[in-house]
Amino acid sequence: MLIEVENLRKRYGRGTPYVIDGVSFSIECGETVGIMGESGSGKSTIGQILAGLYPATGGSIRFRGKELKIPYKKELRSKIQILFQHPEVSFNPRMKLEESLCEPYLLKKKPCDRTEFLSYMKRFGIYEEHVKRYPAELSGGELQRMALARAMLMEPECLILDEPTSMLDMVSQAQMIRLLEQLQAETGVAYLFISHDRELCRKFCSRIHQLEQGRFTQTWTRAAGNELQKDLQAAGNELQK
Amino acid sequence: MLELCDLTVRFGKEGSANAVEEISLKIEDREKVFLIGETGSGKSVLLMAILGMLPDSAVITGRAVLDGRDILNLPEKEMRRIRGTKIAYIPQGSGEGMNPLLRAGYQIGEPRVIHQKERMAQAIRAAAGQLERFGLKKEVLRQYPHTLSGGMKQRSLIVMGVMEQAPVLFADEPTKGLDPARILQIVDCFAKLKEQTLLCVTHDLRFAQAAAEKICVLYASQAVEYSEKEEFFKKPLHPYSQAILQALPENGLQVSEGFAPPREDADAQKGCHYRRRCRFCSEKCEEKPPMFEVGTRKVRCWLYAHRS
Numbered sequence: 001m002l003i004e005v006e007n008l009r010k011r012y013g014r015g016t017p018y019v020i021d022g023v024s025f026s027i028e029c030g031e032t033v034g035i036m037g038e039s040g041s042g043k044s045t046i047g048q049i050l051a052g053l054y055p056a057t058g059g060s061i062r063f064r065g066k067e068l069k070i071p072y073k074k075e076l077r078s079k080i081q082i083l084f085q086h087p088e089v090s091f092n093p094r095m096k097l098e099e100s101l102c103e104p105y106l107l108k109k110k111p112c113d114r115t116e117f118l119s120y121m122k123r124f125g126i127y128e129e130h131v132k133r134y135p136a137e138l139s140g141g142e143l144q145r146m147a148l149a150r151a152m153l154m155e156p157e158c159l160i161l162d163e164p165t166s167m168l169d170m171v172s173q174a175q176m177i178r179l180l181e182q183l184q185a186e187t188g189v190a191y192l193f194i195s196h197d198r199e200l201c202r203k204f205c206s207r208i209h210q211l212e213q214g215r216f217t218q219t220w221t222r223a224a225g226n227e228l229q230k231d232l233q234a235a236g237n238e239l240q241k
Numbered sequence: 242m243l244e245l246c247d248l249t250v251r252f253g254k255e256g257s258a259n260a261v262e263e264i265s266l267k268i269e270d271r272e273k274v275f276l277i278g279e280t281g282s283g284k285s286v287l288l289m290a291i292l293g294m295l296p297d298s299a300v301i302t303g304r305a306v307l308d309g310r311d312i313l314n315l316p317e318k319e320m321r322r323i324r325g326t327k328i329a330y331i332p333q334g335s336g337e338g339m340n341p342l343l344r345a346g347y348q349i350g351e352p353r354v355i356h357q358k359e360r361m362a363q364a365i366r367a368a369a370g371q372l373e374r375f376g377l378k379k380e381v382l383r384q385y386p387h388t389l390s391g392g393m394k395q396r397s398l399i400v401m402g403v404m405e406q407a408p409v410l411f412a413d414e415p416t417k418g419l420d421p422a423r424i425l426q427i428v429d430c431f432a433k434l435k436e437q438t439l440l441c442v443t444h445d446l447r448f449a450q451a452a453a454e455k456i457c458v459l460y461a462s463q464a465v466e467y468s469e470k471e472e473f474f475k476k477p478l479h480p481y482s483q484a485i486l487q488a489l490p491e492n493g494l495q496v497s498e499g500f501a502p503p504r505e506d507a508d509a510q511k512g513c514h515y516r517r518r519c520r521f522c523s524e525k526c527e528e529k530p531p532m533f534e535v536g537t538r539k540v541r542c543w544l545y546a547h548r549s
Contacts, residue, residue, distance in 0.1 A: 037420075038420045038422055038423075039390060039391050039392070039418075039419060039420045039423060040390060040391075085418070124500075125500025126500075138281070139279055139280040139281035140279070140280035140281070141279060141280065145500075163418075166418060167280070167417065167418070168279070168280070168444070169277075169278065169279035169280065169444040169485060170444075170446055170485040170486070170488040170489055171279065171481075171484050171485050171488045171496070172279060172280075173488065173494075174487075174488035174494040174495065174496045175488075175496050175500065177494050178494065178496050196420035196421060197421075197490065198421070199489075199490035199491050200490045202490070203490045203493075203494055
C-alpha cells in the first residue's frame, strides 16, 4: 500500500466545525483514486493535507507504512507532489518558464543539460519556444502541462491532481488526461484525482469517493469488465463513523 | 442590435500577433450568443475591446455598432455612460469581481447610485427585489464577499449586471471553477434574462449547450464557426469544433491532434490558424480561409469552399 489515510479530521481553530470529518481511504501504487464533491465539500483540503501543505487536526496518514509528520522530510516531500487548479499561479510571473522548470534540478542537485531538458519537455508537448516565455504569454493548457512536467521531474510516487483540468478547454483537458495515463503506465505513479466532474472521474479513476460536508458518503470501485460499481460496504463504514 | 465588423485587436507594434482578428458577428436583440474557445483564444479581449476597457497599448480596428452607432471610437466620458446603462458586464472569476472590503448590498446597489443618481438605501432596496429573482436571500446584502460561496458571489455579480436593466449583457466565464450544481443555478439565472441580449464567454461546452441560442467558436484569435446551438452540437462543421466535442469525457476523451507550438510563433497567424493541429490540413491551408456560408451557418475552413 502506498498511502493509507485513517480517520482524517481537519478544522480551522477550536470550536469550529470539522471541514474534514473522519475520512479514511487508501491509494495503491499505480492507482488512480478520485475524490468527487461540490465546491466547499473539503476535496482540496484533503489534497493539501496529503501534500504536506498544512497539518491535519486528527487521524493518521501513512506512506509505505510509515506515519507522516509535517513538515515532511526532504526525500518524502518530492515523493508526494501536487498540481493545482490554476496553472497560471503555479509559476512565478517574473521568471521565464525555463528558470521555473529547471528548479527541480537545483533541488535534486542534478546537472541540467539543456538538450536533455528540452527533449524531456517535448514529451509534454512543450517546445523551446514555450520555455523562453513568461507565464502570462501562454495558454492555460500549456501552463498546466508545464506544471505537470515540473512535478514529474521530482520523480513522485504519488501525484495529487487538484482539479487540474477545470480551467482548460475540452481538447486541452483530453490531452492532459491522456498524458497522465501514459505517464502512469510508464512510471507507475499513483494519482489522487480531485474533481467535481462526474463523467471525467468515471473515465479516469479506478476508485471514486463521493465527499459531502467533509465525509465520504459513497464509494465506487472499478470491477471486472471496467464497470464502476457502488461499494456499499466502504460507504457504510464511513457513514457509521 | 450589436454588430461587429472585422474587429481586430493587437498589442504592441505593427507586425505583432493579433489577439483578436477580423471578427464579424451580428447579434440580434434578445439573442443569447456564447463565445467558446480555449484559454488565450481572444474571447475576453473581444469583450473588453467592445467595452473600451483595454490598455492604451491595444490597437483596435474595425467597428462595433450598437443600435446603429459605432462605439469603438467614442470619448471615454460617453463610453462610461454606455457601460452600465447600455452594456452591463459580469467580470471573470466568481470572487475577484467583488471588493472584499464592502458588503455585497453596497456593491450591488452602486451602479444605480452612479448612473441613476439614486440614494444608496433606495438602490439596496431595488437590489433586494432582484436578489430573490435569482434565488438569493436578502441576507446576502449584509454579507461580505468572503462569507459567500462561489455560486452566490457569481449570482451576486449577475444581479449587479442586471440592476440597471441594460439591454446588452456581457458575461466573462461566469461558471469558471464552479461545480455542476452551481452551474445549473447560473443556467437558471440566464434563462430568466428574457429581455436582454447576452454575449457570454465560456470554455465550458456543457454550460453553453444548456444556456446558449447561438455558438461562436474562437480559435487563436479568429472566429472559426458561427451556428445555431442545436446544429452545432448535432453536427459541428469546423475541425476544431469537432475536436472539442469529441474530447468531452462523455464522448470518450478522444484526442485527434498533437500538441502545437505556441500560437504566435513564426507564421502561425498566416494561413489557417488551426492548420498545425488539423487532421484535414492540406496545401490550401497555407492560405487564409475566409468565412464561408454553409446554409445559415458560417465556417472558416477550406473544406467548405465548394459548399458556400
